[in-house]
Amino acid sequence: MSKNIKFLGLLLTLIIIFIILLKGLNVSKDYSNEKLKSKIDFSLNAKKLFSDEIINISDLFDKNSPSVVNIWASWCAPCREEHQFLMKLKDMNINIIGINYKDSPKNAKNFLYSLGNPYSEVITDNDGTKSIEFGAIGVPETFIISGKTNEIIKKYIGPLTSENLIEIKNLLEENA
């Protein structure tokens, strides 16, 4: 009797392990923190790209409505790719704050002069520490941040696509 119980117990354990490993095969191995909704510390100071003026980043955000933040660099090829979509967002009257990641101000300005400037304001992040405050892993990344709670509502890792545009517009309206 106890032998049979042992046997059945072992069998059951085995089947459970089998099912879990089977599911494990189909779980994506890629790390992503896209779903994490952390809070941003608004007391950070940053330098503006165009005026060299140092400001507190809370000044850039509208307290009552969500804002879009985009991390980019002139040396990053996917950023060049997504730029047209940022311009479209601008045409939709959406307020975008740019964070210029580890870039030379000259190259960054040239980039915006030649491709157009979708940002209402661009701040610089020479050492990459501000991007870490936003939980970024690389460039480009785009965030929708609530002005009320300072929380990240939505995060896009990698370049934006045309499908994202409508989603962003809807999200902004929902959270307004």
Place this chain on the structure above:
Amino acid sequence: MSNYLGNYSLYIALIASVYLIFKSYLDANSENKYLDKNFILITSIQTIMITVSFFSLVAAFVISDFSNETVFNNSHTLKPLFYKVSGTWGNHEGSLLLWLLVLSIFLFIFLLNSRSQDTKYKLLTILFQQIIISGFLIFILLTSNPFKTLYPIPSEGLGLNPILQDPALAIHPPILYLGYVGTSIIFSASLASMISGNIGDKWARHIKKWVLLSWVFLTIGILLGSIWAYYELGWGGFWFWDPVENVSLMPWFCLTALLHTVIVLQKRNSFKEWTIILSITTFSLSMSGTFLVRSGILNSIHTFANDPSRGLFILSFLFILILMSILIFFFNQNKISNTAKENFILSKETAILVNNWFMMFFLSVVLVGTIYPIFLEVLNGSKISVGPPFYHNLLIPFLIPFLIFMSFGPSLKWIKDKLKKFNYNILIIFLVSLLISYVILTKTENSFLLSIPLIVLSIYLLLVTIKDFFVSRSSISQKISHFGFSLLITSILLNGLFSNEFNSNMKVGDERIFDEKVVKLKEVNVKDVDNYKSLKASFEVTNKNSSFALYPEVRIYQQPLTITSEADIKTTLFSDNFLVFNILKDDGYYNVRYQYKPLMIWIWISTIFIGFGGLLSVIRKNEQKY
């Protein structure tokens, strides 16, 4: 041409396998006294076919036959011949073919080597081994055929990851596989002996050779992997608790336990069921290793092709094998003649049980640490990392009782030992080790609680194992392996305690003062070598009264574009000076990492001792009485 040859010989081998499975199953149920001659014949045909298949793949690599997809994906005409050959098993398809080759060769050797064994036992071993072989054959033919052809034929291959172009890594997989596959023989043989009811001291003597052999190969295989990580990865460590490393360590713990248990079975004819359980577990762990590594279910430094269909196949196959062995175990348990003997607390039997106890604990830490993240992610979606701190925290405290136990366990007598009268030698050795530890520990500022007993005990054990060479009656192979083990622990602990390093950005001409040494970057030379561009730096390290030069290198490979850092290491008997540099974005500056690693070479040497002890035991036929 070689593609067809390789492919079709695999099909012939599969037919042979199917034939042998049926034939051995039928014969095992009849009462034949002798093994049909056909078995040796068909098994040799199968082995030859698989060998042909393997060497036609080697040939395709050597002549860079890019009509073969595996060669195209993993080789390049500019590669040195040695790495073309080792490229054969440096990829998924080829490595499986190597597994298969070793599987069939081992079965063949097993048949030649067990003439005196019972026929039914031999037939059943063939049956189980052929089930494994056919599983691998079907796996290769269905999901990982190394002989897929390409048309039109590309003119150049995609190259092999340069990080894999290293002599230690070229021979590391074959050696490791010899260990893994050896455990398959132990698995098949123990199931066979369970059914045929011949498990006992005679069988133990016969299977011990295979246990020892697999264990030696596994030990050396792990060592080579570790040496590769140390010299090639350029992070200055030799063990990272990376899942792929852990996967080779798990069967090692289990096999070490089995190695000891099988001796009890041989000398005392007990622990029968436990021996079978360990045999099954060891092989399951070897197979799970293949599953975990090849399915891409793990997050690891080591990159392997991810293909869920492969993972699905190995997983199902693994579970069929485990299920089969559980069924066999439970339905044949009554065949084990229960000669339960009393185990006394002071006896070699108990000592070996305690050894097994610790081995199983170490195994459980590594196993849980490796697969827990997978389970957690499936069950509730959270992704966690289980890194070195976890393993250190759980393993190191348990080393203390383990070291104490190991200092007297091996010298206990069988059946029942007496508490000896107070032994002054032991006291002297202990006092000496206290003294040595005191001298060592005063040299380091850092003193955290556990390092003191650990150092004292490891040195004590080292001295005891040296003493045992002169007084103990145990076998010389055991003395060597145990001495190797205590040396390994001592070296790892001292290495961990006294390692020191700095990490700094330097440009040519810069100096850094570190630990009474001056490290100067003199120059960086750029030149083109075979298949890469080389940046060779020249450093000068000046000590109080001596100086030496180090030439680390950065290699930029074009096919595929990869940058590797080759550390330069100055090795002496006492310490390694390890220097590695990287290119930074800012022009002119290099990131330099200098590490002082004491007793590094002794970590390798002691592991060789451990393996050598085992090898000696395989070779020596009429081993010891104790």
Place this chain on the structure above:
Amino acid sequence: MLKILKLILLLYFSFNFSYANEINTKVDQITKNLRCLICQGQSVYDSQSDFAVSMKLVVKNKIDEGKEEEEIYDYLKNKYGEWIVYEPELNQNTFLLWSIPLILFAFGGLLIIRKVSIK
């Protein structure tokens, strides 16, 4: 019950002797326990990638601000999830991870006591 166990385990693991000696500064110690998220199995300490270089700076800044090691881990876990730290903290998710080996060890000990006659 769970809380007491947790406390015992915490006390036990507070002997954090991991790599203590190698570590010259607190930054090194912390960054060795952080995974470089864009690298293959490297720690932030070992990597020279953009992400790792910035991360080292962030850790340094936090220490200069007077933050404790645990606070820095919490801060980063909040941004990047538990995946970023190599040493899994003891919580509901990881309770079994830390305790299964210890339970098995105790269980093994009981088995041995049953098998061995003490005379």
